[in-house]
Amino acid sequence: MSSDHRLALDNCIKCSICVSHCPVARVTDKFAGPKQNGPDLERFRLEEPAAVHPSIGYCTNCKGCDVVCPSGVAVSAMNCRARGEYVSLHGAPLRDKILARVDRMGRAARLAPSLVNRLAGLRPLRLLAEKMLGISAAMTMPRYAKKTFLELYKPKNIGDTGRKVLYYPGCYVNYNAPEVGLALAEVLAHNNIRVEVEQFDCCGLPLIANGLLDTARDQAKKNLAKLQGYINRGYDIVTTCPSCHLTLRQEYRELFQLNTDPLHEKMLDVFEYLSVLLQQGKLVTRFEELPLQVGYHQPCHLKAAGCGVPSREILQLIPGLRVADLDAGCCGLAGTYGFKKEKYAISQAIGRNVFNAVKELGVRQVISECGMCQLQIHHLTGVAVYHPLQVLAQACGPGKWLAK
Amino acid sequence: METDKVQVVVIGGGATGTGILRDLALRGIPAVLVEQGDLAHGTSSRFHGLLHSGARYAVKDKEAARECIEENMILRRIAPNCVELTGGLFVQLPEDDPQYADRWITACAEAGINCEEIDVQELIKKNPVLSPNVTRAFKVPDCAVDGFRILWGNVNSARRYGARVLTYHRVSAIHQSNGRVTGVELINQLNGQKRSVECEMVINAAGPWGGEVAAMAGLEVNVIKDKGTLVAYNHRLMSMVVNRLRPPGDGDIFVPHGTITILGTTSTTVDNPGCTKPGHNEVLELIKIGQEMVPELESYRLIRAFAGVRPLYQENSAAGGRSVTRNFALLDHRQRDGLAGMVSIVGGKFTTFRLMAEKTVDLVASQLGVNAPCRTAREPLTAPVSEELLERGKKVFGVPGAKKAAERLGDSFAQVVEQAEKNPDKGRIFCECEVVSLAEIEHAAHSGDSFTLGDIRRKTRMGMGTCQGTFCSYRILGALSGYPQFAGNHREYLTKFLQKRWKGMRPVLWGQQLREAQLSTGIYCTLFAMERMR
Amino acid sequence: MNKYTDVLIIGAGLSGLMAAAKAAELGKKVTLVAKGMGAVGLSSGCIDLWGYNLEDPNQVCQDPLAEIARLCAVNPQHPYARVQDVLEESLLFFRRVCQENGNPYLDHRGGNWLLPTALGTLRPTYLAPASMAVGDLQQVRGVLVVGFRELKDFYPDVLAANLKKSGVLQADCPLNTLMVCAGGGELTPNTLAHRLENPAVVDRIVDQIKPHLLPGAVLLLPPVLGERWDSQVAKNLAEKLGHPVYEVANIPPALPGQRLQQMLLHHVKGQGVEVVIGCTVNGARVADKRCTEVLATGAGKPIKISAKTVILATGSFLGGGLESKPGKAWESIFRLPVEIGHEKWSARDFLSMAGHLFNQMGIKVNEHLRPVDKTGEVIIENVMVTGANLAGCNHPIEKCGNGVAVASGYKAGKLAGEVGE
Known part of the structure; x- marks a missing residue:
């Protein structure tokens, strides 16, 4: 255990703030809570690594505990390591091993995306999957795109502004929501910036959340090496998925002791990148009017990045657009979590606040940066959910980025 | 006044006293042990919890070293649930005399202590808190030992053979007639009632109070009271006991103990055997010295400091400190002072308590005309907990909860597991820092030997972790309020418990522990206004 | 990354949230x-x-405002x-915000309430x-x-026994206790509060x-009656029972303090405040007695924030606003001086009526809440200090922590609002 980890463990004064803000512990007694699973048992794990509470599987890895902790305890990292230990001792169910490989699922679905989407909607098949694998039949499955982002994206020839941008799309954008990646290209093109893309491994978050740390570590090393190569060549890296972003920057360091310092400077959420342009007076702020009222849901992993809502300032520049914060906490899906049969009800109970907030505000559209949050909010409320980039792309020009 | 009759009265509920009680019981000699407080409230729970391999004494006192290694091996065998087989290290730093190491290696070999030099780089990789400047390192069979469990193991074993224990009974007089001890008079410390016990033999095993006890019989026994301060770190800093490879001094032993690490010890002569107030300056001194072996020591969190009084014996000297021998002395007062029926066992160290008991009982038995041989080295203290029972325990208490409870409870673990299986509410973890269940706490409250929250704390470790009872003491008071001994004055019970915790926290109030103290005063003063409670 | 504001x-404690509400x-x-x-x-909330x-x-003080006026004269x-x-003004502001958000705070005819706690003690509050x-x-x-069987932190018998002893x-007066079941299991106060938001569970209770x-009885329950600040659980329970129902203060986690915090967070976000937890x-850069930039990190990433006014509401040691080593204490961001005096930091008795010195440590300020040195000279001109960061308040004994936070937070927000463009 590194010296940082020891100090973080010592920082815990047992104040219970993490317990009172844990979205899972709020709705169920099946989870012993972030404090017991994290810093409490961590003291025992220094002697006996197997000292993991079996309820560790109920942690969604939302990182709310890290955010609210006033003592700087890396609670979620302790929980992730504990889950890894638990899985290495007791093994992971086949279902978890399947769900954790969102990249493989995406590649497999590419062969016949429409068929996969149709099958995912077939009730008898879903019931069978629930019975055989434990994948909830009630949860809406993410739809696969006909073509992946990497297949669809054709870099445009844009005059050289001297800015080099590499985009890390993440699995969800690549396989399920290529329109978000295309929106990114559109927005940057609006600013005369050309976007490069590259084939990356999955950031590893679904593996981490399912306790499969060894595979995640291998992918982390590969991804980091590739990213470092681009940084060395003077690229800025932009992301649109807050979970990929946080995993690359924080989890690689916390869980695998990899040096992610270069990413702190050079890897930005796309809206952070645009904010920098704005601050430098280089953002093209010619936007078309967009008379829309949308609700905004801040994904947990964006909250955990501790830098606010990067899209806030940029979206304020769009005439006519009104953004109302749902301010309703975690949506409950937590990546693969809400797809698990035994966790579906918990996931929905957590998301109830989001449902209520959407109803209270009476908005017909919601924006949120995280693909999984988008899926859950749509599943909960039926309203259309977009990435904020799609709204921004809509304001940039004539393309059709939002459904009417 | 209640009167009792027994063959032998043992005075002192420490390691030696309980060891003697068990030895007497195993030889069939009826005995009662009297203790002024709870078992182990004195020196036996106020040391670093190191089961010496003897390596520490090898150079200076070969005899003591040999005794240590022999007893070490015996205790591993008879009390596996009380001993944590950590292994120990002796590390040498550049400023230490390199020739001492050579003398030490030879001395260890002569005393029969296995010591093996290990690769320093490898060691530091495994224990990154250790100084990178370590020049040589050796592995020895040191381990961590839980004094309280050993004591209760002794008592429970002795009880199975009919021995009795009276805690919270202070000896107020030792009766004698015609040059023979005839009995003792006791005062119940909880209700003030007096009782007397007639006996043929009194064994004075009162540790630092040994001089006071002897004085009651009109005898002079010179016990030097040597206070040692120790500190407890919030987590396990290293996996092995770590000693400094140089002549024994202050602050040169780290002992990992379950969740915590203990660093000790200082050495100051005091007048009062009950003087267990740890000093702030002694704590700072310990850290300063400890830093030589663990450079980042200052940044690690201390949860408390505590102090114990070593009873050192020197027949004709008033000197104290490290120059006085750690050996024990068995005083036959018939021979020494002309008073039959009384012996005193003084000095010594925890590791050799069983041997001290054996020698004492050998003498007592011969005076009583009993021929039975000592069996304490062969018969286990408690039966081991079966794997199957441990698995059941894990289901109700979790992995560390079950393992720790099994180690603490030994034979009684089955009962506690059953309680929690029958009623899941009892499986709730009440002390979250040390993972102690309600079932175990209730078991301790039921035992008949628990009169204060402090007694339950010593049996279970509740309130001994990071928050030092801030959260669990209120909770436990509530859960136990149905027990007659806790039904009365909540303010008094809670105040006493919190005050005891405070005594240990005060000398280490900075950094995280100061934050903890602020949280604690926030709860008991700001929120509960307990300072004005009636 | 840079931010300007x-x-x-x-x-994000009481004083910081009050400052945010007022400045916004x-x-x-x-x-x-x-x-x-x-x-x-x-x-306690x-x-x-x-x-x-x-x-x-x-x-117990019958007229806290008058007593504070006397206090200011003698200390x-x-x-x-x-x-x-601004004391009275700040309290009015606080109550208005609470009222608007559906969580009214009540006073006791200008005096102190004397409210029971889970321990059965009585605490005065305004x-x-x-x-x-x-x-x-x-x-x-x-x-x-x-009490609830699901909770391990509330014991009706303890409350009742000590309430009886208090003589109030x-x-x-008949004093009875009852344990009820809200569906079983071991629940944290938050989980139970969530469960009680379900009317069917309340009906079962x-x-x-x-x-x-008994006729005329008042019910005392643990602080778990509802999750949100505008929850109707306590009210509904009282209506269904036809008896008044109250929550008592208890050790954390307890809902009333959390509700207050959530309400204020929600309120300030609604006022357009950007909140980043x-x-x-x-650390900070200070030049010519002005803070030009504050240096922060979010998940390890450096963030620089520039502001005209900085309000330091980071709390005492507990909140992390102050840090300490043996014999040393300092403010953690600007390294403002913290006077430690020559006495011992703590009293011998944990429950000392004199309190502990460490609870009184903090930063000295002038009447504009600017940090000052020993001579009274302002150290940084565009920084104000509020709440538990302030020196000289023995809050655990005086019972004034949240009051100082409300007033100082409000004042800092007001003064920041007066700073020109």
Whole structure:
């Protein structure tokens, strides 16, 4: 255990703030809570690594505990390591091993995306999957795109502004929501910036959340090496998925002791990148009017990045657009979590606040940066959910980025 | 006044006293042990919890070293649930005399202590808190030992053979007639009632109070009271006991103990055997010295400091400190002072308590005309907990909860597991820092030997972790309020418990522990206004 | 990454949130950053102003505002002496915000409430949320203390035994206890509060309580009656039972403090305040006695924030605003001096009526809440200090922590609002 980890463990004064803000512990007694699973048992794990509470599987890895902790305890990292230990001792169910490989699922679905989407909607098949694998039949499955982002994206020839941008799309954008990646290209093109893309491994978050740390570590090393190569060549890296972003920057360091310092400077959420342009007076702020009222849901992993809502300032520049914060906490899906049969009800109970907030505000559209949050909010409320980039792309020009 | 009759009265509920009680019981000699407080409230729970391999004494006192290694091996065998087989290290730093190491290696070999030099780089990789400047390192069979469990193991074993224990009974007089001890008079410390016990033999095993006890019989026994301060770190800093490879001094032993690490010890002569107030300056001194072996020591969190009084014996000297021998002395007062029926066992160290008991009982038995041989080295203290029972325990208490409870409870673990299986509410973890269940706490409250929250704390470790009872003491008071001994004055019970915790926290109030103290005063003063409670 | 704002508030406790609410109301662009959730969530949820008489510290104070005026005369070093000018105004503002958000805070005819705690002690407080504001216990004709089997932190028998001893009830007042079940399992107060938001669960509780109700009895329950600040659980339970129902203060996690915190967070976000929790401020650049930039990190990433005014509401040691080593204490961001005196930091008795010196340590400020050195000279001109960061307040004993936070936070927000463009 590194010296940082020891100090973080010592920082815990047992104040219970993490317990009172844990979205899972709020709705169920099946989870012993972030404090017991994290810093409490961590003291025992220094002697006996197997000292993991079996309820560790109920942690969604939302990182709310890290955010609210006033003592700087890396609670979620302790929980992730504990889950890894638990899985290495007791093994992971086949279902978890399947769900954790969102990249493989995406590649497999590419062969016949429409068929996969149709099958995912077939009730008898879903019931069978629930019975055989434990994948909830009630949860809406993410739809696969006909073509992946990497297949669809054709870099445009844009005059050289001297800015080099590499985009890390993440699995969800690549396989399920290529329109978000295309929106990114559109927005940057609006600013005369050309976007490069590259084939990356999955950031590893679904593996981490399912306790499969060894595979995640291998992918982390590969991804980091590739990213470092681009940084060395003077690229800025932009992301649109807050979970990929946080995993690359924080989890690689916390869980695998990899040096992610270069990413702190050079890897930005796309809206952070645009904010920098704005601050430098280089953002093209010619936007078309967009008379829309949308609700905004801040994904947990964006909250955990501790830098606010990067899209806030940029979206304020769009005439006519009104953004109302749902301010309703975690949506409950937590990546693969809400797809698990035994966790579906918990996931929905957590998301109830989001449902209520959407109803209270009476908005017909919601924006949120995280693909999984988008899926859950749509599943909960039926309203259309977009990435904020799609709204921004809509304001940039004539393309059709939002459904009417 | 209640009167009792027994063959032998043992005075002192420490390691030696309980060891003697068990030895007497195993030889069939009826005995009662009297203790002024709870078992182990004195020196036996106020040391670093190191089961010496003897390596520490090898150079200076070969005899003591040999005794240590022999007893070490015996205790591993008879009390596996009380001993944590950590292994120990002796590390040498550049400023230490390199020739001492050579003398030490030879001395260890002569005393029969296995010591093996290990690769320093490898060691530091495994224990990154250790100084990178370590020049040589050796592995020895040191381990961590839980004094309280050993004591209760002794008592429970002795009880199975009919021995009795009276805690919270202070000896107020030792009766004698015609040059023979005839009995003792006791005062119940909880209700003030007096009782007397007639006996043929009194064994004075009162540790630092040994001089006071002897004085009651009109005898002079010179016990030097040597206070040692120790500190407890919030987590396990290293996996092995770590000693400094140089002549024994202050602050040169780290002992990992379950969740915590203990660093000790200082050495100051005091007048009062009950003087267990740890000093702030002694704590700072310990850290300063400890830093030589663990450079980042200052940044690690201390949860408390505590102090114990070593009873050192020197027949004709008033000197104290490290120059006085750690050996024990068995005083036959018939021979020494002309008073039959009384012996005193003084000095010594925890590791050799069983041997001290054996020698004492050998003498007592011969005076009583009993021929039975000592069996304490062969018969286990408690039966081991079966794997199957441990698995059941894990289901109700979790992995560390079950393992720790099994180690603490030994034979009684089955009962506690059953309680929690029958009623899941009892499986709730009440002390979250040390993972102690309600079932175990209730078991301790039921035992008949628990009169204060402090007694339950010593049996279970509740309130001994990071928050030092801030959260669990209120909770436990509530859960136990149905027990007659806790039904009365909540303010008094809670105040006493919190005050005891405070005594240990005060000398280490900075950094995280100061934050903890602020949280604690926030709860008991700001929120509960307990300072004005009636 | 860089951020620019008018008013930067560091800390999400009571004083920081009050400052944010006031500065935002005055039209400023406000950013609030905090390492984590502030300590107000651990508090009783009541606003303690001043608990006891200056002359007789065992006597509950009947007129806290007048007592504070006297205090400021005899102890000009007390933080109240810096905020006395806005004290009443700040309380009105606080109550207005609470009222608007559906969580009214009640006063006790200008005096102190004397509210029971889970330990059965009585605590004086000035403002209490409606769910906690038990009227005069001397007047009640019966008390029923109700606990939940699911909770391990609330014991009706302990509460009842000590409430009886306190002597506040009439000698013949019936005092009973009852354990009810809200569906089983082991629940944290938050989980139970969530469960109680389900009307069917409340009905089940009602059925269990009803047979034990004596005419005129008041019910005391643990602080779990509803999750949100505008929850109707306590009210519904009272209506269904036909008896008044109150929550008592208890050790954390407890809902009333959390509700207050959540309400204020929600309120300031609604006022346009940018709130970033999980953003740790580690240091600052200061030039010519002005803070030009605050240096923070979010998940390890450096963030620089510039602001015209910085409000330091980071709390004491507990909140992380102050740090310490043996014999040394300092403020953690600007390294402002913390006077430690020559006495011992702590008293021998944990429950000392004199309190502990460490609880009184903090930063000295002038009447504009600017940090000052020993000579009274301002150290940084555009920084204001509020709440538990302030020196000279023995809040655990005086029962004034949240009161000082409300007044100082409000004043800082107001002063920040007056800073010109």
